Amino acid sequence: MSEAGVIHDIGYQRYQGPRLGRGALLQAMYVHGLRAAFGLGRSAKSKIFPWGVAGIVLLVAVINAGVRSQTGNWLFDYYQLDDTMSWLVIFFAAIVAPELVSRDIRSGVLPLYFSRPVRAADYVMAKVAALVSAVFLMLGVPQFIMFLTGAFTTKTGMRGVWHELGLLIPGWGYSLLWAFIFASISLLIASLTGKRAFAAGGIVAVFLMTAPIVGVLNVLPSETAHHLSGLASPISLISGVEIWLRDRTDLGLDIGNLGPIYGIEAFCLIAACLLLLLARYRKVASL
Amino acid sequence: MTIIATQALTKTYGGGVTALADLTVEVDAGVIGLVGANGAGKSTFIKIMLGLIAPSSGSLRVFELDPVAETDKVRARVGYMPENDCLPPDVSASEFVTHVGRLSGLPKTAARERASEALRHVGLYEERYRQIGGYSTGMKQRVKLAQALVHDPDLLLLDEPTNGLDPAGRDAMLTLVHRIGNEFGISVVVCSHLLGEVERICDSLIAIEGGHLLRADRISSMTAASDVLAVEVSEGTDELASALRTLGFKVTPEGRLLLVPLESDVAYDRILQAVADLDLPLHRLDQRRHRVAELFTAKETADV
Structure with missing residues (x-):
């Protein structure tokens, strides 16, 4: 025990300040994850990819905005932006998800987290929130730029701005759906391995390999098989949900009147991935 | 306490x-030494103290708190240093320790201050900004x-710190x-399978083997009244032995040594006098404490 009244030169100072609760802890982990997603606070090398992808999407949106301001028409609307950029989103998730979770497994840092007041649920929540935000930012910010162009070039004043906002909000919702689907699937895959390259390969494989199944189902002679084919791949699942909610028929996928099934699967897929992720980390948290 | x-x-x-x-x-x-061979149950004991696993039966209180029911309160007062490699390679030490400090509930600025304090106390200065x-x-x-110290715990659990x-x-x-x-006023549990190094720094010792308690006591009481004087002379060892026996x-x-138990304070002088009387060239005269290990060996054979 240190003696009272003795002042050491570089003595140890006890901490008397406040200790924050679970909310602050979640926030710290979330911000840390979001920064890691974009390589902030990391080496320049880890910034190249996320900012490269974000830059491309942004550039596309700016070109699109330029076309709109010159001709008055979009090259593609808010939804089509997400669909067009789907491959970039896949690669983004495939790089960032391992960065968020595989890295922690690899370096063995999890015992340090879980010996603090961090629970498996906190960890999963913070990581999912970070990746969802990162993907959403990647799509939502370009969408917002498109909105600004739309709002500034409108010829009907405030009404035009409101109209444009009415288009942007569901567009953001659509981006959020993308973000949730991609984040939950890729985090689940990434949480299974400590090797980043394996995790990235696995994520891309899941999104790539399921696409041909949709094609195969579509050449089957059964009408129902055509309608259900989109369920086989996450990307066509998202299109299916869009077709259902927006009553579209021109998106190259015929879902018949099975739209609700797409909605249910999307929801169940996200929920199942998150629950599996939680189960995985409950096991890890007990070391 | x-x-x-x-x-x-x-468990x-x-x-x-x-x-x-x-x-x-x-x-x-x-400072408490927790010794035992690999697989003796040291790590399980630590995990139970941290509330990472629940005991199968029996009870445990850390600072009068139950680690299962009041996990967060216990963990706020305990710092844990695992045995394995557990550091991410691509961040700086100062950033990493700050981050885990925040995960222990320190506000941002406090976490940063305490991180550099903790790193300074363990002897990392300018290096802390490197990856x-x-x-x-x-x-x-x-x-x-340092990461175990950053949130100012009252108890440190160190799993094989010298590994x-x-x-x-x-x-x-x-x-x-x-x-x-001793200086920081933080209790420390040091896990080790090397008795020799633990006994040098510990106040008390818990020895477990195969999950059973072998012995738990203060070091001073384990080694008390068991001092031995080792005498070495370059010639005339036998003469000295018989002189001392008389x-x-x-x-x-x-x-080449003679081991003589030191039963009283005057014994030392009397032995020295005996050497001087015989006029022998004295090489070495050193007071040996019984090593704790010897006590355990004796105890173990007694058990068998």
């Missing part, structure tokens, strides 16, 4: 493996210790642990 108290603590894993059996022990504040991947094993062990260190690094780490226990000492020859 009792900081850890267990009552018939038992049986799924496959019927008993890691801890009927462990009842009370530990006072200070951990480039550190030596010794520096990594220091970072691991993988060279002799100089070992000494430095042990000195550091001793300082934390003086009433129980002399045990050990190689």
